Amino acid sequence: MADNTDAMAEIRASFFTECEELLESLQDGLDAVWNETSDEETINVIFRAVHSVKGGAGAFGLTQLVDFAHRYETALDEVRAGKLVPEGEVLKLFFRAADILSDLLQAAKEDGELDPATFEEVLSGLAALAGGEEEEEEALDFQPLILDIGDETPQLAELPGELPPGLPPLSGPAEGEGDAQGDSGGHIYFAAEKELFLNGNEPLYLFRALADLTELTSRCNMDDLPDLSDLDPAVCHLSWDLTTGADIDAAAVAEVFEFVEGLCTFRHRLPEPELPELPALPELPVLPGAPDTAVGAGADGEPGVAPAPDAGAPPQASDAPAPKLSTDQDAKAPAAPKAGAQKPAPAKPNPTIRVDLERVDRLVNLVGELVINQAMLSQSVTEVDMPPNAAITKGLDEFMQLTRSLQDSVMRIRAQPVKALFQRMGRIVREVATEVNKNVLLKTEGETTEVDKTVIERLADPLTHMIRNAVDHGLESTEARLAAGKPERGTVTLTAGHRSGRVVIEISDDGAGINRPKVRQIAIDKKLIEETAELSDSDIDMLLFMPGFSTASEVSNLSGRGVGMDVVKTAIQALGGRVSITSTPGQGTCFSISLPLTLAVLDGMVVEAAGQALVLPLNVIEETMTVEAAMLGEMGRETQVLRIREGFAPLLDLGTEMGFRTPLESYLDHVALLIAHEDGSRSALVVDRIVDQRQVVIKGLQNTFGQIPGVAAATILGDGQIALILDPLDITMNASGRTRQPSLSLAG
DSSP states (O other): OHHHHHHHHHHHHHHHHHHHHHHHHHHHHHHHHHTTOOOHHHHHHHHHHHHHHHHHHHHTTOHHHHHHHHHHHHHHHHHHTTSSOOOTHHHHHHHHHHHHHHHHHHHHHTTOOOOGGGSHHHHHHHHHHTTTHHHHHHHOOOOOOOOOOSSSOOOOOOOOSOOOTTOOOOOSOOSSTTOOSOSSSEEEEEEEOHHHHHTTOOHHHHHHHHHHHSOEEEEEEOTTOOOGGGOOTTSOOOEEEEEEOTTOOHHHHHHHHGGGTTSEEEEEEOOOOOOOOOOOOOOOOEETTSOTTSEEEOTTSSEEEOOOOOTTSOOOOOOSOEEOOOOHHHHHSOOOOOTTOOOOOOOOOOOOOOOOHHHHHHHHHHHHHHHHHHHHHHHHHHHHTOOTTOHHHHHHHHHHHHHHHHHHHHHHHHEEETHHHHHHHHHHHHHHHHHTTOOEEEEEEOTTOEEEHHHHHHHHHHHHHHHHHIIIIISOOHHHHHHTTOOSSEEEEEEEEEETTEEEEEEEEOSOOOOHHHHHHHHHHTTSSOTTOOOOHHHHHHGGGSTTOOOOSSOOSSSOSSOSHHHHHHHHHHTTOEEEEEEETTTEEEEEEEEESOSSEEEEEEEEETTEEEEEEGGGEEEEEEOOGGGEEEOSSSOEEEEETTEEEEEEEHHHHTTSSOOOSOOTTOEEEEEEOTTSOEEEEEESEEEEEEEEEOBOOHHHHOOBTTEEEEEEOTTSOEEEEEOHHHHHHTOOOOOSOTTSOOOO
16 A cells, blocks of 8 residues: 555646646746747637646646646637637736746645635636637536436436537537448547546537538447446446548548547548649650660550660660750759658657766765765875876776766756756736836746756745846836837846856846946935945945845835845855846846856866965966066055066965955965856966866855855865965955055065
8 A cells, every 4th residue: 555655646746747738837837929920820729728738637636737728728629729818918927827826736746725816816817818719618507316216227318409619510429330331430439547637638629629610520439338237437438439520621620639549439531632633744854866665655554664674695786766854954852852751750858867966976875985985095095106107196097087987977967057047037027017017028048048947946036136137127117218219118128148167047138227426325315335335336236135125115125125135145155156237327237147057066276375285176267377577567565466478467375365464475376266257257366376277066154154265165184184265356345355465565
């Protein structure tokens, strides 16, 4: 019994996982219709997604989900039949229905239900789109079965004569399966299995779909209907013989019944398509001197290919002209397409399997430990001072390559596209736009960009707040946009991509931009800055991330409470990322989030500063160099810069900035690491020496020590020593810039 319970739980979990994919297809289809890039197949994809959710939910007895999906499916069927155009308010209703379908699935997954009042309005809208068909079907007054209990076999009372609207006419039992009523039509035999109804399917809709394709006549076969005492209410004892018109297409019939494949007995004999009569071939001119047996008549006088001459027979001369095979013009003419030629089948998607995330995490941890052990082995061999060509050295090199390949493969298993996260943002945009009465379009780019699954999960909340902020604060009202000569519909663009070894997600809008004088005044009024403070445009923009800052004039459901953007910044920093703002008045604002590709392993450069081993991400190091006197320049009494070709970069002593030591008397012959920042700027970090370049396993510190300025995480080196993994940009932004004691002269 326990095994059956576990098996059912596993099947149920698989159903909800499949529903996530179906909802993704549903959202993709609706987005395509919204962006006017859809076709007829898009509507079919949307319909099949809702239908499949309904069928699976019926198997698990999820009544509320089945009922809603059924109403949704009925409205979509009107679109498929060409009776309803999916645009304007209709399309908005379909989006809302998709959101509710997602909520119902989530509630069912947690063994709960939604309050029907929350989606009653949407249900009424869907019923109205279907022309009240659902209400009519439910209003049919079928009389109950009246049993005459006595000595004789119980008899069924007469059923009402009227049938549900749209059902093809039924008659008595068919004389034989597929009995023809005409030689020109097609014949279909259909009998439903028990599982068909358990999955929420109905033969009525199948017959209606067929009736939309061709003229249809149906006959119900009741020969297998048992006595009432033997009747199984869960089994359908009826079958149908369907007669179609001659214009029916086999592919169209297959598409109608593809939803119930394996859930019914289905056989058909359809009329053969009439092939077009081929035109007669023209007489081919012949050339003189060729034998007349190359192409000639067969034994029965029909055209045919003559048999090859006997290999041993001598060639015979003939005066008959040979046929003309081709001309230059014929050679240049394209070949005519073959009759009935089909397009090549599309490539099949790669097969996939579903694995519990906990197992993947365990594998990631094991690979991390393997990386550490590999580093320890390499360290031990280095200390022994083995010759470069020793067998153990060669073996360790191969071991390191295999470890890296294994680590890369495991990281790709954890990586997931941001598409699902972006789709969730579409719902946020619609809800907020409705609440603030704005017309907003969400555009997404780079949905296939892959990010570590942990990053995606923890990014959902901050991204949600930034999207709400873009719609509420970033975009102007409809009246203001029209007055400024902008389109009535505002646009929020969500993009993702890889840049400099990191994932960059941008949220931009085409609104009015940041009102910097207003932001500055609010910060002064809230005593966040001094009134005499001199701030650049970028400094004013970053005030938005200060705790307690809000530009909303009054508290609402969306904003005005002074919490939000500072929480966003903290959440992104906890992921090892950072956020920046660029804004142009009158044109819009862009928030840029930069995140690490993974939270498990990175390629780093191990350096030493003030006797401490530190790790810098390799992807931010643009160049390394030895400091020379000609490269140093003075910037104030305590600060120096480094001349690099035609530019300058601030010189920062890593040991001093980390608090390990005071500034040195001279930095000549020290190593400088040129750090490239995402905004195009550069800085130079001075270290004592470079120790090694290797892969390191990231160990988070936030849960224990909180956010530490300049420190992203920690790792364990090959010798067992713990080293801090640094964030160079954070170090630069919070740097004191002290590279000299005030009493010391400029080095060199």
